[in-house]
Amino acid sequence: MSSFLIRPGLRHFVSATTAVACLLMALTSASIAFASSEPIVLTGADRRTSISLDGEWASIVDPYFSGLFSFHHEEKKNGWFINYKAKAGDPFPTEYDFGTAPKLKVPGDWNTQRESLMYYEGPVWYEKDFTYEPKQNSHIFLHIGAANYHSWFWVNGQKVCEHEGGFTSFNCEITQAVHSGPNFVVAAVDNTRSEDNVPTLQTDWWNYGGLTRDVSLIEVPESFIDQYDVHLSRTEDEVIEGWVHVTGATAGTKVQVQIPDLNANSSAEVGVDGRAALHFNVKGLERWSPENPKLYKVVIRSGRDSVDELIGFRTIEVRGIEILLNGKPIFLRGITAHAEAPYRTGRAFSDKDAEILIGWAKELGCNFMRLAHYPHPETMLRAADRMGVLVWSEIPVYWALQFDNPKVFAKAEQQLTEEINTSRNHAAIALWSMANETPNTAARTEFIGKLASHARELDSTRLITAALLVRAKGSTKIVDDPLGKVLDVLGTNEYIGWYEGRPENADTTQWQIGYEKPLIMSEFGGDAKAGLHGNENQRWTEEYQANIYRHQLPMLRKIAQLRGMSPWLLMDFRSPNRPLAGIQDEFNRKGLISDQGEKKKAFYVLQKEYQERNAGNPN
Numbered sequence: 001m002s003s004f005l006i007r008p009g010l011r012h013f014v015s016a017t018t019a020v021a022c023l024l025m026a027l028t029s030a031s032i033a034f035a036s037s038e039p040i041v042l043t044g045a046d047r048r049t050s051i052s053l054d055g056e057w058a059s060i061v062d063p064y065f066s067g068l069f070s071f072h073h074e075e076k077k078n079g080w081f082i083n084y085k086a087k088a089g090d091p092f093p094t095e096y097d098f099g100t101a102p103k104l105k106v107p108g109d110w111n112t113q114r115e116s117l118m119y120y121e122g123p124v125w126y127e128k129d130f131t132y133e134p135k136q137n138s139h140i141f142l143h144i145g146a147a148n149y150h151s152w153f154w155v156n157g158q159k160v161c162e163h164e165g166g167f168t169s170f171n172c173e174i175t176q177a178v179h180s181g182p183n184f185v186v187a188a189v190d191n192t193r194s195e196d197n198v199p200t201l202q203t204d205w206w207n208y209g210g211l212t213r214d215v216s217l218i219e220v221p222e223s224f225i226d227q228y229d230v231h232l233s234r235t236e237d238e239v240i241e242g243w244v245h246v247t248g249a250t251a252g253t254k255v256q257v258q259i260p261d262l263n264a265n266s267s268a269e270v271g272v273d274g275r276a277a278l279h280f281n282v283k284g285l286e287r288w289s290p291e292n293p294k295l296y297k298v299v300i301r302s303g304r305d306s307v308d309e310l311i312g313f314r315t316i317e318v319r320g321i322e323i324l325l326n327g328k329p330i331f332l333r334g335i336t337a338h339a340e341a342p343y344r345t346g347r348a349f350s351d352k353d354a355e356i357l358i359g360w361a362k363e364l365g366c367n368f369m370r371l372a373h374y375p376h377p378e379t380m381l382r383a384a385d386r387m388g389v390l391v392w393s394e395i396p397v398y399w400a401l402q403f404d405n406p407k408v409f410a411k412a413e414q415q416l417t418e419e420i421n422t423s424r425n426h427a428a429i430a431l432w433s434m435a436n437e438t439p440n441t442a443a444r445t446e447f448i449g450k451l452a453s454h455a456r457e458l459d460s461t462r463l464i465t466a467a468l469l470v471r472a473k474g475s476t477k478i479v480d481d482p483l484g485k486v487l488d489v490l491g492t493n494e495y496i497g498w499y500e501g502r503p504e505n506a507d508t509t510q511w512q513i514g515y516e517k518p519l520i521m522s523e524f525g526g527d528a529k530a531g532l533h534g535n536e537n538q539r540w541t542e543e544y545q546a547n548i549y550r551h552q553l554p555m556l557r558k559i560a561q562l563r564g565m566s567p568w569l570l571m572d573f574r575s576p577n578r579p580l581a582g583i584q585d586e587f588n589r590k591g592l593i594s595d596q597g598e599k600k601k602a603f604y605v606l607q608k609e610y611q612e613r614n615a616g617n618p619n
């Protein structure tokens, strides 16, 4: 029995025939191995005609990542071992046979699809057959809405890309790898947490792994519109400005932007950088707002490419301690939400998930949602545009990252760039949040300060925020985190009545805000199991949770520069940190609604508050 070291440190004994076969396969795949390209951002990918690859994919759970063994003793990941599709009569047996493998639904986390995968953290392989007829002079991209956390992709045995980050969409060019007729795509997705990931090892949410959002094929012409930003000028009335970037276009190539309902039709030329600047007047534009979420069809064209967008036009800015929407002060009546699917639980991804969650927020009286703690699906942002809620969008710079590690900064910056470049045309998005509850250290403040500068370079039309931790001195809460200096809007989290003392402590709490900036109370609340009742001093009951809100809300009314709140949170969500049997059962129960849609008493306490605030009764 001869043996081949097929991976340093891990010795597998394989029979001579298999070893030769492996060598053949390795050499074959190595000879056709295709230098994969970096994934790209396609703004508004969901607005393009696409060929969906959603549905059932073959799946192979691979805890030792055997499928990625490198035959050549180094750690090159070429996927040859698992990437071969077994065919009848093959000269050698392969255990990695997608043909007989069980299925997983895409989109969807694997945890809630198979009991044995609920706690699984590691690699899973996916495979999907598809037929395709290549078009002349076109590019074809494999679009992935999200893959948590690290993912690799091959088409017909050729590696096409690799991506890290669990909550942003990306597009892998597969033009060189597809051919006419039957094709197949193989993906490896590994949700293993790591100290130097973003987020890091510790989070208060379930580490749902997999191809958690839509997967499709997107065809574009040789020169195509990859990114664009079309928005209302903050400084000039009824002026649309922004830019369109065209990949593969020579300088001077024309770009047209039409807004049929406004009889607007503007053209511009791309420069040597492929970007065409936009600046044109419109007449009679109806501004987007939560009360009037007016969306316009915007047709962006260049050469043979065009994108039909739906865009709302509004301005958002800060003046002193006011947040101004379309030039008028606004109070953000909000709620926080995880991307947890109502009823079925697991990662939310569909239009229906979005409409249920935002429908509940609207029922609460919200005009605002903090989408924590990572970029939510495009379906959620489209629904927010349609249904009229402003959004706080956040990257998972959560708790104690390795803030002194340049590789970690690069990962955070990549996710921020992907988030903004993908979603920058949503009227609903008002705030880009850089972080949640990070420790006040010099390394952290520098790290997030750089992220904030990068966000402003990418998008000067929105507000920069973060959810800060708050100091306490006796019964005074002090907001003086140095990070406040780089924010337009301060977010602060506090849990008086749950992690901090009793609900009535809020009655005597003073607030000292160290910055003349708008403040959003970005988290407060407490756990309650829906249907568990008792007196208001009994923790975990609906009455106790409602009592927290009854004491929190009058305290918040006393904070002069409070311009919004997003209590924690809309709906219960799964978390491994919440084991209390019979109460939490691995769910964080701070939802105003249970994961099964049961409204708790506190829902109605907050709803009444928002009704009063909406009736113009701010105090």
Ligand code: GCU
Binding pocket: 204, 373, 436, 437, 493, 523, 568, 588, 590
């Ligand atoms: C923290 C954190 C949340 C967490 C919540 C809680 O402030 O930001 O992610 O779920 O509090 O403890 O329930």
